[in-house]
Amino acid sequence: MMQTAVEIKNVTYRYKGAGAESLDNISLTVNAGEALLLCGASGSGKTSVIRLINGLIPHYYHGDMTGNVTVKGRDIANTELYELAGIVGTVFQNPRSQFFSVDTDGEIAFGPENIGLDPKEIRARTEMTAKQMHLEKLLGRSLFELSGGEKQRIACASVAALLPEIILLDEPSSNLDWETIGQLREIIGEWKRQGKTIIISEHRLWYLKGLMDRVVYMDGGKIICEWPGAEFENLSEDETKAMKLRPTVVKKEYTQMFEDKTGSGAFIQTETSDGILLKDFYFSYHHRPYVIRKKPFSSADGEALNLCIPKFLLPKGKIIGVVGRNGTGKSTFLRCLCGLEKDCTGVIVSDGKEYRKKHRIGISYMVMQDVNHQLFTDSVEAEVMLSMKEKDEEKCHAILDDLGLLAYKDTHPMALSGGQKQRVAIASAVAAGAKLLLFDEPTSGLDYAHMVTVGELLKQLANSGSTVLVSTHDPELIELSCDYILRIKGGKVDSFWKTEKTAKFI
Amino acid sequence: MSLKLDPRTKLFMIFVVSAVVMMSATTPFLWAVRIAMTMAPITLLILEKHYASAFRFLILYIIALLLTFRFLSEQSKGFLMAFLVGYCSIIVQFMPAMITAWYVVRTTKIGEFVSAMQKMHVPDGITISLAVVMRFFPTIKEEYASIRDAMKMRGIMLGGGNAVRMIEYRMIPLLFSCVNIGDELSAAAITRGLGGKVKRTSVETLKMGPADYLLVALFIAAFGVFVVFKYLK
Secondary structure, three states, X not given: OOOEEEXXXXXXXXXXXXXXXXXXXXXXXXXXXXXXXXXXXXXXOHHHHHHHHHOHHHHOOOEEEEEEEEEOOEEHHHOOHHHHOOOEEEEOOOHHHOOOOOEHHHHHHHHHHHOOOOHHHHHHHHHHHHHHOOOHHHOOOEHXXXXXXXXXXXXXXXHHOOOOOEEEEEOOOOOOOHHHHHHHHHHHHHHHHOOOEEEEEOOOOHHHOOOOOEEEEEEOOEEEEEEEHHHHHOOOHXXXXXXXXXXXXXXXXXXXXXXOOOOOOOEOOOOOOOEEEEEEEXXXXXXXXXXXXXXXXXXXXXXXOOEEEEEEEEEOOOEEEEEOOOOOOHHHHHHHHOOOOOOOOOEEEEOOEEEEHHHHHHHEEEEOOOHHHHOOOOOHHHHHHHHOOOOOHHHHHHHHHHOOOHHHOOOOHHHOOHHHHHHHHHHHHHHOOOOEEEEEOOOOOOOHHHHHHXXXXXXXXXXXXXXXXXXXXXXXXXHHHOOEEEEEEOOEEXXXXXXHHHHHHO | OOOOOOHHHHHHHHHHXXXXXXXXXXXXXXXXXXXXXXXXXXXXXXXXXXXHHHHHHHHXXXXXXXXXXXXXXXXXXXXXXXXXXXXXXXXXXXXXXXXXXXXXXXXXXXXXXXHHHHHOOOOHHHHHHHHHHHHHHHHHHHHHHHHHHXXXXXXXXXXXXXXXXXXXXXXXXXXXXXXXXXXXXXXXXHHOOOOOOOOOOOOOOOOOOHHHXXXXXXXXXXXXXXXXXXXXX
16 A cells, blocks of 8 residues: 555644635545646645645644645644654755855755754765766765756755655745756756655746656645546646636747757848847956956957857837847847946947936836845835936826836835745836836746736837847747747857747747 | 964954954054964964955955055045045954954864864853854845845846945845744754753864964964053053
C-alpha cells in the first residue's frame, strides 16, 4: 500500500481580518513520492494550501481554522514549526526575501544549524547539495551579488540541505527568466528522481511538462477537479483558457525565440517614418578612467559598451515586446531610454523635437517590476496630481476613469491590489505626458486572467497614441498584445520583426 | 596578508573605542593614545584589503586633526569658523568609533557573528535580532536605490522644494517594502527551523589567536591609561 505523505481533511480557513474564507472545506491526500501541481487563479487558495502543509497556517498566519492536517503522521496544529523543519521544506516566490545570511555557504548551512546538526555533518551536506545542484561556482559568494535565478537556486539548495521528504514550492518561477526556469525544472526533476514528495503551486505551467503525476485545479478556495499529469497536458488551449489558466505548452516559435536560437538578424524597417527615433544610444557601466571631464561614450568604445544602438526607429502607437536573455542588456536599454542612466548619450526624437539626457525623463516613463517603489503619496488622486505640472483635477479624473480607478481616487495606493497599483503607476505616467511607456516584466507572477487584463491595458495605451515597450519572458503576453518584437543581444539590437511574421522568421 | 580576527575581539574593540570616545582627551599624551587607537581599525581595514575606505577615513581624520590643532582655537570667531569647529570636533571625537564599527560590519560574516554571540551566552532572541539587522543593511540599500530611480523618473527628487515631502517620499515606500520583506523573511526562516528549542550549532569554529590576545591586551591597556590619567591622577 502506498504511504500517505500529506492528508488534509475538511479544512476551512479564514485569515484574520479577511472578509471571506480562503479555503472552503478542502480535502486532499498526497502520497509519498508523488509530484502534485496546484493550479488556479490568484486568490484561489493555492498558497494557503502550501501554508497548511508547512504549518505557517495556523502557526504564523493566524485565523479561524476548522478541520485537520496531517503531515507524515503528525497533526500540524499540535506540531511546533521547528519540528517540521527537517520534514517539510518550502521554496518561496520571491528570491530576495527568503535568504537569511549574506553569503551563500552560510545560507545553505542555516537550516541544518538551526536543527542542531553536528558541524561536520553540515559541511558534508553543504558540499553534497552543492554538487547535486551544480552550485560549486556559487559557493563562497555574497548573496547580494547574485542574479534572481542564482538566488532561487541557492534557496532550493538551502531547503534541500535539510533533507526534507516533502518539498513545497510556492510559485517558484515568478521572478525567473527563460533560462533559469529551465534550471529550476532540472532541480525539480532531480528531487523527483530522489523520490521526494513535491507539491508546486504555479501559474507558469509549460516548464513542468512531464514532471507532474497529478494536477489539482482550485477556484474560490475549493478544489474543483483533478487530472493525472499526462491527461492535464493534453487539455486543449480553449479548455485551459476557460479555467483562466496559462497554456500548458509553449508554441515552438516562442521556444526558439526565447532560446535565442534562430531568427537572428531578421530585421524589418518600420513602414512609416512616423515614429520615435532613438539616436546614439551608447552606454557602459564601466567608465574609462578620466581626470576632469568624462568623455561621452561613442561607437568607438566597441566591445566595452553595455548598450550600443546607433539608430533605431520605434513605430509610434505600437506595442513592442523586448526579449533577450537576462544580463544581455534589456534592462540597461530600458534604463537608458527613460533617462535613469545620466551618462548615456542617447537622443530621443519625437515629433521633430529632440530630447537628450535628463529631458528623456519627461517623455518616457518606466513601470517597474516592483511597483511598490514608485507610489509615494497617500491617495490615488494625489499620486496622479503629483505628476502633473499644472494641476488639473478634471484631466486627472479623466485619466483615472480610463483606467478604471476613479472609484478608488481617495484610497491609499498601498491598500490596492497588485494590478491596481500597476494602473496607478500608469496613470501617473500618462498624467506626466509620457509618450513612451516602458514596462519591466509586468506579468511575472500573474495568473492568466490578470495577464489578459495587462495585455488589454497595453493595447488601450497604444491606441491612445503612446508607444509601449514591454520587456517580458511570457510568450502568452506577447501573443496577447505585442505588435513587434525587438530582441536585444549583447547590448545591440539583434533583430526586430512584426509578430504576425514570427513563425516565418524562425 | 589577511588577518582574521575573532568576532569577540572585534566586539570588544567597538566597546572600548566607544567608551574612550566619550572621554575627551585633555593632555597631549592622551591625544596620542586616542590617535593610536584610531589607527588600529584603519590598519586592520588595510590588512583586509578595504583600501579605499581605509584611505578615505584616514584622510578625513587627518584633515580634521590638523585643522583642530593648527588653525582653530577657542578664540575662533565668525560663522565659517564656528561651522568648522563643530564639524572637526565631531569628526575627531566620533570618527574612531565609526571606523571601528565600519570595519566590524564589513569584515564579519553573519554566521561568525551568531556563533560568537552564542559562545558568549547571549540569549538567542537578542542574537537573531542583531543578525537580522546586519542582514537588512544591504537590502535597505537596494530598495533605496530603486526608490531613488522611481523618484528621478517622476522628477520629485527635491519633493517640490518641501523638505518634509522629500523625506516622506523616500521613507514611505522604503518602510512598506522593508516591512514586506521582513515578513516574508521571517516566514521563510521559521520554516527552516529558526527558533526551535534545539541548541543551535554553527559551522563557524571560532578560536582566539595570538593576534586576538594582543589586540585585546593593547585595548585594555589603552583604556586603563585613559581612566587612570583622567580620573585618578
